[in-house]
Amino acid sequence: MKTSMSLSAKIISLILLFCLTSLASGFYSISSMASIGKKIHNLSTVEIPLQNQVAKISEHQLNEELALTGAALNLELERRLHNGLGFWLFGSLIIRLVAQSFQRTQSV
Numbered sequence: 001m002k003t004s005m006s007l008s009a010k011i012i013s014l015i016l017l018f019c020l021t022s023l024a025s026g027f028y029s030i031s032s033m034a035s036i037g038k039k040i041h042n043l044s045t046v047e048i049p050l051q052n053q054v055a056k057i058s059e060h061q062l063n064e065e066l067a068l069t070g071a072a073l074n075l076e077l078e079r080r081l082h083n084g085l086g087f088w089l090f091g092s093l094i095i096r097l098v099a100q101s102f103q104r105t106q107s108v
Contacts, residue, residue: 070100 005013073096
């Protein structure tokens with residue numbers, strides 16, 4: 001079977017097909033860009049402030065851990081001094097306390 005479309009009808013149909021596919025591609029691109037814009041807006045308004053809050057919480061937890069460690073060392077120092085285990089233990093604990101306080105000042 002031969003098609004009986006003339007050359008001008010074939011050219012016009014190809015131009016129309018091209019225009020339709022271009023329009024479809026344009027609509028898809030516009031909808032994709034809108035979706036990306038919404039995701040970027042969500043990222044900047046929700047997730048980044050959330051990350052900042054998580055970082056503050058982590059920093060607070062580290063400071064609390066340092067304070068707890070310092071209190072535990074102080075308690076151990078008092079226990080050893082109370083039990084009279086000697087000055088060499090006292091010296092080693094003092095060195096640990098000084099190192100810990102130095103680390104605490106460096107982290108803040």
